[in-house]
Amino acid sequence: MALRAVVSKRQSRQLPANVEQLFDTHHESSPDIERVRAEARERYDKPFLLIDTRIVREKVHRFVAAMPRVRPHYAVKANPDPRVLKVLIEEGAGFEIASIAELDLLLSLGVPAAGIFYSNPVKPRQYVTYAASRGVEWFAIDSVDELRKVVSIKADAKLYLRIDTPNVGSDWPLGTKFGAQTAEAREILALAARMKADLAGVAFHVGSQCRNPGNWRVAIEKSRSLFDQMQKLGLKPRLLNIGGGYPVRHAKPIPSIELIGEVVNSALEAFPADVEVMAEPGRYMVSDAGYFVCRIIGTATRSGKRWMYLDAGLFGGIIETTEGLKYRIRTDRSGPDIAWTVAGPTCDSIDVVMRDEAMPSDLQEGDFLYIRNAGAYTTAYASRFNGFPLPELRVV
Numbered sequence: 001m002a003l004r005a006v007v008s009k010r011q012s013r014q015l016p017a018n019v020e021q022l023f024d025t026h027h028e029s030s031p032d033i034e035r036v037r038a039e040a041r042e043r044y045d046k047p048f049l050l051i052d053t054r055i056v057r058e059k060v061h062r063f064v065a066a067m068p069r070v071r072p073h074y075a076v077k078a079n080p081d082p083r084v085l086k087v088l089i090e091e092g093a094g095f096e097i098a099s100i101a102e103l104d105l106l107l108s109l110g111v112p113a114a115g116i117f118y119s120n121p122v123k124p125r126q127y128v129t130y131a132a133s134r135g136v137e138w139f140a141i142d143s144v145d146e147l148r149k150v151v152s153i154k155a156d157a158k159l160y161l162r163i164d165t166p167n168v169g170s171d172w173p174l175g176t177k178f179g180a181q182t183a184e185a186r187e188i189l190a191l192a193a194r195m196k197a198d199l200a201g202v203a204f205h206v207g208s209q210c211r212n213p214g215n216w217r218v219a220i221e222k223s224r225s226l227f228d229q230m231q232k233l234g235l236k237p238r239l240l241n242i243g244g245g246y247p248v249r250h251a252k253p254i255p256s257i258e259l260i261g262e263v264v265n266s267a268l269e270a271f272p273a274d275v276e277v278m279a280e281p282g283r284y285m286v287s288d289a290g291y292f293v294c295r296i297i298g299t300a301t302r303s304g305k306r307w308m309y310l311d312a313g314l315f316g317g318i319i320e321t322t323e324g325l326k327y328r329i330r331t332d333r334s335g336p337d338i339a340w341t342v343a344g345p346t347c348d349s350i351d352v353v354m355r356d357e358a359m360p361s362d363l364q365e366g367d368f369l370y371i372r373n374a375g376a377y378t379t380a381y382a383s384r385f386n387g388f389p390l391p392e393l394r395v396v
């Protein structure tokens, strides 16, 4: 496909909806719904996530095939279940962590510390000390303050600079919280050179569930120019970390990983072969592999609108809907669709997870909801707020 004709520099800033349709080439992987239904029928004590590890393996293969030069380092936060991590280890993935609890989990599974990337740009001092003592070598920074902090603890740390890059067309922009802007990056590079710190790479995150491949191209070009600046200052850049953000199919169209790969591979040609290139996919690796199953605990009519209350809500793992993610949901009913307001079981008024969600009118107490592509950022978010149990994770 003449991708570059489609993702021109001009278009990469904003993709109109009709252009997005061209990208909707995503091949679907999903656990067998009949298997999911049978699991719920046979035993149900609380909400559960069913993960099919064959799909996790398939996603790793697909990622690597689409971007042969890029080694995926799974973002543990997306789903830190040890059974999922073991599959990723078997498939040869590396790892990216946000905290030392994630580090300990990986170490307990035999992952070598030197290959673990501590990509949280702002880390507690004691976490950096602990990670360094366990053998972690690579640390992200995105400010002069963090540069000073990490180097004061581990003078020979290998550092990578997280830069701010466009998050246009991403369902979860991350750019406002993290990432050095151009002037800040210049200051960080100059300080690193003066301190003789090993600022060895550049990283970025295009935003989670990124539906605009142009974000990667712009970010890789920006990174290339930073490599040049680093070299001029006597630093030795050798790592490019193209982050996470690879999207999965929900309600909106998405570009396939192959399409993103074409953009990335072509942009990477500007980097010499000895530059190590890695990525940090989270959602992409595990989302399609999971069905989240929960149950209606009650229904009500309020001001003429139908409400359903589930045994899992915002605090039980269904939280991404509050930021606009629209899941595809199946049920066992076939009545005509009406607009439902869907709430969680807690007494907190913010625990409403979907509004005007079209679902069968005959849904009632005791019915199951099967939420598709929910393997990422569901169980990982869940808490015991109000005394409700954490969802179970069933791995097949």
Ligand SMILES: Cc1ncc(COP(=O)(O)O)c(C=O)c1O
Pocket: 075, 078, 096, 119, 120, 205, 207, 208, 209, 243, 244, 245, 246, 280, 281, 282, 283, 284
């Ligand atoms: C530093 C970092 N890397 C990778 C990821 C994974 O992103 P995604 O799940 O969108 O691939 C995240 C998500 O927040 C992140 O913060």
